[in-house]
Amino acid sequence: MEEVxxxxxxxxxxxxxxxxxxxxxMTNHGEREIVSRADDGxxxxxxxxxxxxxxxxxxxxxxxxxxxxxxVASFAWNxxxxxxxxxxxPSIGAVLHTANIRLFPEQVGYVLDHAExxxxxxxxxxxxxxxxxLAASPNSAQRVVVSMGGRSPAVERAxxxxxxxxxxxxxxxxxVQDEWDAAILCYTSATTGDxxxxxxxxxxxxxxxxxxxxxxxxxxxxxxxxxxxxxMFHVNxxxxxxxxxxxxxxxVFPGPGMDPxxxxxxxxxxRVTVSAGVPTVWLGIRDELRRNAATLPHLERFIxxxxxxxxxxxxxxxxxxxxxxxxxxxTESSPIGTVSHVKAALAGASPEQIEHAxxxxxxxxxxxxxxxxxxxxxxxxxxxxxxxxxxxRGPWVAARYYKNEDASAIAFKDGWFRTGDICTVDELGYLQxxxxxxxxxxxxxxxxxxxxxxNALMGHPAIKEAAVVGVPHEKWIERPVACVxxxxxxxxxxxxxxxxxxxxxxxxxxxxxxxFIDTIPRTGVGKFRKRDLRxxxxxxLVSQAASGG
Ligand code: AMP
Numbered sequence: 001m002e003e004v005x006x007x008x009x010x011x012x013x014x015x016x017x018x019x020x021x022x023x024x025x026m027t028n029h030g031e032r033e034i035v036s037r038a039d040d041g042x043x044x045x046x047x048x049x050x051x052x053x054x055x056x057x058x059x060x061x062x063x064x065x066x067x068x069x070x071x072v073a074s075f076a077w078n079x080x081x082x083x084x085x086x087x088x089x090p091s092i093g094a095v096l097h098t099a100n101i102r103l104f105p106e107q108v109g110y111v112l113d114h115a116e117x118x119x120x121x122x123x124x125x126x127x128x129x130x131x132x133x134l135a136a137s138p139n140s141a142q143r144v145v146v147s148m149g150g151r152s153p154a155v156e157r158a159x160x161x162x163x164x165x166x167x168x169x170x171x172x173x174x175x176v177q178d179e180w181d182a183a184i185l186c187y188t189s190a191t192t193g194d195x196x197x198x199x200x201x202x203x204x205x206x207x208x209x210x211x212x213x214x215x216x217x218x219x220x221x222x223x224x225x226x227x228x229x230x231x232m233f234h235v236n237x238x239x240x241x242x243x244x245x246x247x248x249x250x251x252v253f254p255g256p257g258m259d260p261x262x263x264x265x266x267x268x269x270x271r272v273t274v275s276a277g278v279p280t281v282w283l284g285i286r287d288e289l290r291r292n293a294a295t296l297p298h299l300e301r302f303i304x305x306x307x308x309x310x311x312x313x314x315x316x317x318x319x320x321x322x323x324x325x326x327x328x329x330x331t332e333s334s335p336i337g338t339v340s341h342v343k344a345a346l347a348g349a350s351p352e353q354i355e356h357a358x359x360x361x362x363x364x365x366x367x368x369x370x371x372x373x374x375x376x377x378x379x380x381x382x383x384x385x386x387x388x389x390x391x392x393r394g395p396w397v398a399a400r401y402y403k404n405e406d407a408s409a410i411a412f413k414d415g416w417f418r419t420g421d422i423c424t425v426d427e428l429g430y431l432q433x434x435x436x437x438x439x440x441x442x443x444x445x446x447x448x449x450x451x452x453x454x455n456a457l458m459g460h461p462a463i464k465e466a467a468v469v470g471v472p473h474e475k476w477i478e479r480p481v482a483c484v485x486x487x488x489x490x491x492x493x494x495x496x497x498x499x500x501x502x503x504x505x506x507x508x509x510x511x512x513x514x515x516f517i518d519t520i521p522r523t524g525v526g527k528f529r530k531r532d533l534r535x536x537x538x539x540x541l542v543s544q545a546a547s548g549g
Contacts, residue, residue, distance in 0.1 A: 016206035018183055019091040019174035021246055026051040029222065029248030035270050036080035037255040037262075039125045039149030043080055047245065050080065052170035057088035059168040064119065064144055068093040068175070071115045071185065075099045075108075075122040075130050078232045078253040081148045081161060085121055086232070086241050090183035090202065091174040097185040098233045101126055102446050103195070104506040108133025110194050111187050112140070114403065119144040121161065125256050127152025149255075179203035186235055188331035189447035190407060191439045192455075197402030198331050205242055207367065208334040208396035212243040216341050217365050218303060220247050220274055225298075227252040227267060229277030230306070234445070235335040238276055238303065238327075249274075260288035264296065271298040278306040278445035279313060279477050282324070286316050295320045303327050303339075306445045307477040308433065311359055328361035328431060332417055334396040337370075338362035338431045345428055360430040361423075368394045371416065372425055384426030387434050391416040435531065441470035441480045448480055448509045450530075456504045457482060457514075460497060462490035467520045467528040468511060473541045481537055482511040485520060512541055 014020075025032075030048030037043075045053070066072060072089045074096060076082040089096040097115040099108060112120065112133065122130045124147050131154040134140045147158035183202045187195035212218045218240075220226055226249050228240040236242070244251050252270045254263055263285060267275065282304055289295060301323040304313075314324045329335025340362030342354055349357075364370055372380050372388035380388035393416050400408035411418050420438035425431050441448040450468035457466035465485040470478040486492060494514045501510050515537065521529040 015177065015179035015202070017090075017174070017176045017179055017202040018087060018205060018242070019176060021206065021209065021242055022051055022054060022087050022091065025245040025248060029245075032222075032248050032250055034080050034083070034251045034253070036083075036253040037257055037266060038077070038079040038081060038253075039123050039256060045080060047248075050084070053080075053165065054084050054087045054091070055170045055172040056165040056168035057084050058092050058172045058174075060165045061088060061092055061094065061119075062172075063168070066092070066094050066118055069182070070094045071097050071117045073097040073099045073112060073115065073117040073120040074233070075101055075120060075126055075133075076148065076232065077101075077123050077126070077255045077258075078228055078237060079123065079148070079255045080253060081121075081123075082232050083241055083251070083253070086184075086236075090205075091172075091176065093175045093181060095182045095185050095199070097187075098236065100187065100195075100233045101129055101231075102508075103133070105132035105136045107195060109136025109140075111197075112137045112143075114187075114194070114197065115185055117143060119146060121146045121148060122152070122155070122158070123148050123256065124150040124152040127154035127158070131155055176202055179206070184236060185402060186233070186331055189440060189449065192449050192451040196404050196407045198398045199402045200236070200334060200396075204334060204396040205236070205239075208239050208336065209242040209246050211365050211367050211396070212239050212336050213246060214365065216363075217336060217339050218243060218274070218276075220244055220249050222248040224249040224273045225252060225271055226250070227254065227270070227272040227275045229254060229258070229263060229275055229281050230445075234306075235329065235331045238305070238329065238335055240276060260284040264288055264294070267296050267299055272296075273298055273300045274302065275299060276303040279304055279309050280307075280444040280475060282313055282317070283310075283475060286313060289320070290316075296322060301325050305329060305335075305361075307442050308361075309359065310477075311355065314355070314358060324358075326358060326360070326362055328421075328433065330419060332398040332411075332419075333368070333392060333394070336365055336396075337368050337392060338364050340430070343428055357428070357430055360426075360432045362431060363429045364431070367396070368392060370425075370431075372423060382425040382427065382429075384424050384430070384432070387422050387424050389437060390419045390421045390423045390431070392419060393417065436470075439530075441468070442478050443470075443473075443480070443508070444476040446508075450480060453480060453482065453501070453505060453509060453511065456501055457484060457497065459504075460492065460500050462486055462492035463497075464488075464490075465520050467530060467533055469530050469534045469537065471534060471537050471541055472539075473512070479541055480509070480511040481540055482514045483517050483520060483533055483537070484514060485517060513537075515540070 145158040148161040228237040305327040326340040371391045380386040422435035453468045464487045473479040
């Protein structure tokens with residue numbers, strides 16, 4: 001025993017913290033550039049300059065009385081200022097809450113209150129989107145509000161970011177001794193009701209960044225230029241704000257210019273080599289490139305995930321010599337779980353087999369443990385055919401939700417997180433999602449709750465029953481379609497129901513079609529058999545999508 005003890009503690013106890021990533025990039029790659037298109041135009045700064053601005057912000061936050069454990073919200077595009085928040089807030093021991101700008105006002109109010117944010121930093125062009133959310137939160141009066149990239153008439157009382165940091169000194173002492181301290185809070189949609197918070201630690205964030213840096217994961221090198229299109233309010237833009245500075249690669253931020261034309265211009269001008277975004281974004285970029293018979297000669301590859309990548313998208317970019325790398329992840333897993341690369345075992349395989357492998361969600365990255373289980377909790381075979389729910393665990397997987405015991409009790413069991421994704425895994429370890437157990441529709445990377453839509457529809461006097469399912473859509477990958485059964489003798493039109501929903505849910509939630517059917521198929525235990533409805537109406541939006549609807 002003594003001998004064992006004598007062998008302990010011979011390696012240094014250096015905590016894994018976010019400020020250590022900042023120190024690394026400033027010391028070793030201080031000359032490398034960050035380019036950011038923000039509300040007030042293009043900014044160019046080196047990592048060294050960036051680090052000095054982070055220090056100023058950290059000092060300003062401290063002057064505002066923000067410290068250990070306090071929550072600070074961002075409501076922002078991908079910009080250098082958002083990145084400054086990513087580093088300054090956790091480095092003083094506070095927690096950055098990256099609020100989703102697509103939530104509707106009540107939800108924004110809910111997350112600000114649930115997180116008990118003491119301050120909100122927002123991009124000026126998002127002032128009008130934030131204002132109703134602030135108004136919906138009873139605690140907003142006490143909050144400090146800071147506008148970035150100029151003033152917003154919608155939030156008049158906001159302080160100006162540049163004025164706030166201008167007088168501060170450009171060095172600071174980080175205050176994180178414990179790698180288990182909370183760093184970043186991100187909310188994800190629940191099947192119904194309020195969003196659920198996932199609270200990343202310094203440790204989980206740093207280990208995730210290392211895992212992402214592996215060659216068969218995101219594989220970014222110092223000489224790369226990386227443009228994250230995936231928003232920084234979505235699972236930390238897939239960890240890119242940490243994994244890219246770790247490598248010293250150049251970072252480019254698109255800010256509010258999220259339309260295909262603006263993105264193409266920036267990808268081209270800044271000679272971006274690696275990018276990342278959901279399929280909807282890449283479909284838009286593909287169409288715009290096609291219209292102009294253009295290409296992106298510097299772009300080598302992009303990570304695509306959040307929804308399954310369509311085969312045509314991968315092929316179209318292959319033809320431009322740009323590789324689409326398919327990945328799977330979740331808010332609860334920081335998010336990277338799997339990345340699809342062609343394994344050595346496929347050398348000499350047919351083009352069809354290789355394409356098939358690339359179109360799967362990929363192979364698990366080291367550190368991510370997984371199981372596939374049937375409804376009774378028994379492991380199913382990894383034969384590429386047997387489907388089961390995917391369970392995961394690992395150093396960057398959530399152990400429970402933030403202040404939400406009810407949702408935690410459902411999702412976390414016996415040390416595993418239940419993903420709600422129904423999958424197969426083949427003999428080579430390729431994961432493929434074949435169905436979704438959770439009652440949510442993912443439209444262009446954002447969740448829509450089918451249960452909330454059903455409840456809203458069933459509140460209509462003419463409706464007896466309503467089931468909402470996600471069906472394939474060319475642009476948004478998936479859109480909601482409602483199947484409704486009318487009460488006997490009652491009448492309603494699609495338009496009428498649409499207007500009804502318009503008063504109750506966000507506009508982009510309204511189903512593309514509301515179909516009147518005789519009965520909704522049910523399982524043995526009386527639940528809606530949504531799988532049948534999805535199969536029956538799989539093509540109902542195809543013609544609409546083709547005409548741009
Ligand atoms: P979020 O927490 O919003 O990132 O959503 C995570 C969920 O999105 C997963 O559980 C899947 O249902 C879905 N998802 C993520 N990546 C993919 C992918 N590559 N293919 C299919 N579905 C995906």
